[in-house]
Amino acid sequence: MAVKRRQARSTMDLSQEELQAEAREASEFLKAMGHDGRLLMLYYLCERDHSVAELERLIMSRQAAVSQQLARLRHEKLVSTRREGNQIFYSLADERVREAIHLIQRLFRAPGPG
Numbered sequence: 253m254a255v256k257r258r259q260a261r262s263t264m265d266l267s268q269e270e271l272q273a274e275a276r277e278a279s280e281f282l283k284a285m286g287h288d289g290r291l292l293m294l295y296y297l298c299e300r301d302h303s304v305a306e307l308e309r310l311i312m313s314r315q316a317a318v319s320q321q322l323a324r325l326r327h328e329k330l331v332s333t334r335r336e337g338n339q340i341f342y343s344l345a346d347e348r349v350r351e352a353i354h355l356i357q358r359l360f361r362a363p364g365p366g
Contacts, residue, residue, distance in 0.1 A: 284328035285352065289313060290321045294344070297331060298353045301343040 263271065285291055292311045296302055302310070308318045322342060325331040332345035344350055 280328070281330075281348070281352075284325065284330055285349070287321065287324075289317065290325055291353075291356075293318070293321060293325065293342075294330070294349055294353055295357075297342060297344050298350050301334075301341045303339045303341050305339070307342070 266274070285294060289311060293302075293307050296307065296310050304315065304318055304322065307322070308315055311318065322331065325342075326333065330344070330346050330349050331342045333340050333342055335341075
């Protein structure tokens with residue numbers, strides 16, 4: 253899904269209504285990612301598409317918990333699904349998620365050895 257890029261404008265150039273709308277949108281985006289289980293799933297989905305069973309194994313969580321968190325991510329339109337036979341695969345639906353995850357990893361990931 254292509255994400256429409258906005259021209260970056262100075263905060264001082266925005267009206268109060270525009271700032272409030274931007275803050276509200278950003279807040280909802282961050283809330284959707286603001287759970288360790290959902291964040292872990294998004295980390296893995298940045299790498300490639302995964303089935304529910306794969307995500308269960310990767311984040312070491314029960315199917316019910318994984319499904320609940322995926323439902324929230326779907327509701328917020330951060331992930332999308334595709335069916336292959338009897339399996340459902342999840343992928344990122346919003347490129348901003350990948351950008352946010354990469355930023356989070358740069359900010360919080362310890363440097364590797366060497």
